[in-house]
Amino acid sequence: MQVNSLVPVPNGFVGRKFKNGNYQKFVAKGELQHAVVGIWQEVWKKDKELNRKYTADFEIYKKDVSTVDVYIAIK
Template sequence: MPNAVVESWKEIWIKDKELNRKYTADFEVYEQNSQKGKKSEVEIFIAID
């Protein structure tokens, strides 16, 4: 799971300009679905303009 989150952030960083990020508040949400092994899910929220 940690590697999947890192890989997702790498994809976001590559698309910084395309996404028009504001850098005011980015966060990750780890709920019950984040504890399901290979089927885990984490939500990543980024501030955009």
């Protein structure tokens, strides 16, 4: 979840800072465990054409929704 401040970070959570950059968004839909694995398999197949930066990829799990947004750092 994007926030304006990492103070305080609630118990059970971890705060991370990411540098600004370009990201390619993928959306995993359906039964999350299989959908997320499927999206990552798609990313790995397109690895060279995505021109990945390998700095920080991240996933956003939406509460009460069966989708996950996967962001891949690209050059």
